[in-house]
Amino acid sequence: MTQKIIIDTDPGQDDAVAILLALASPEIELLGITAVAGNVPLSLTELNARKILELAERSDIPVLAGCDAPMGRKLVTAEHVHGKSGLDGIELPEPSTPLHPGHGVDFIIDTLRREPEGSVTLVPIGPLTNIATAFRKAPDIVSRVKQLVLMGGAYFEVGNITPAAEFNIYVDPEAASLVFGSGVPLVVLPLDATHQALTSRDWVQAMADLPNRCGPAVASWTDFFERYDREKYGSAGAPLHDPCTIAWLLRPDLFSGREINVEIETSGEFTLGMTVADWWRVSGRPANALFIRDLDRDGLFALLSERIARLP
DSSP states (O other), X not given: OOXXXXXXEOOOHHHHHHHHHHXXXXXXXXXXXXXXXXXXXXXXXXXXXXXXXXXXXXXXXXXXXXXXXXXXXXOOOOHHHHOTTSSOSSOOOOOSSOOOSSOHHHHHHHHHHHSOTTOEEXXXXXXXXXXXXXXXXXXGGGGGEEEEEEEOOOSTTOOSSSSSOOHHHHHOHHHHHHHHTSOOXXXXXXXXXXXXXXXXXXXXXXXXXXXXXXXXXXXXXXXXXXXXXXXXXXXXXXXXXXXXHHHHHHOGGGEXXXXXXXXXXXXXXXXXXXXXXXXXXXXXXXXXXXXXXXXXXXXXXXHHHHHHTTOO
16 A cells, blocks of 8 residues: 655755655655755755756646745755755756746645545654644644654754754744644654664776666765765764655665654753753653654665666
8 A cells, every 4th residue: 555745845966866765665755855945955865856856757746846945044055065956966957847837835735635534644854844834724634644754853862054954944943843742643753763874985987887877876976975974983984864754655664763752952052952852751741743763774775776776
């Protein structure tokens, strides 16, 4: 039985791999992609999403532009990680498929109202602005969401954009706070798990050697952002953060975590955007998320290799 999903994204090289993994997986029906401002401004994130779909010969999937700024803050971007285009590495042609008409937030609302209740999973792999705006605009849709599987936050690994905060949450902490407090069933793939999803030179070379277009594209993207992570963390490879969300949908047995309470800091001088994860359950606050801490790295990359090889 296929899982219907909407990917909300700010591509992003690892976002691109997440999208390709979804497209390569018959267990998943990708209803659409909503773009949000994050790694780069909205004009580039929606463009990159369309480029990725055309690379995979899936221009039938609609891409809609969503919010171009956080709910109450100036946009913080990450060109220092992802390059000026947000998708530096292999040069992809301009997409021939136009942006789908309408607003990404309305697409989320309309899709959740149209599809059977509890049948659609939201997969945000960027800032949570679009999701929070949809929940605020149409609170009736919250109970219709099957689950929300997001990449964001950190606890043991602390921050990657500030000492305390992970980028996706930091860009729009008010949006994250709204989503985490909404009551929607939440699965959180934080840095604690995704930093274990490290590429290797052998895996990147295997992608480069695939006789399709998508494998060499993945290798090129990984080569680009590996440089940043190797310098920052001293690691041998780069973590593929966002594909962990799709992998969790396909193979939850590759992951382990626990149901805990997670709150978002929206006013701290030094801790703005921090995910206050009550891992040890000391706060007495009720659990609102399945917070993933560990993953099977070899199993994850075996899945990625097998699926990306299926693509054009």
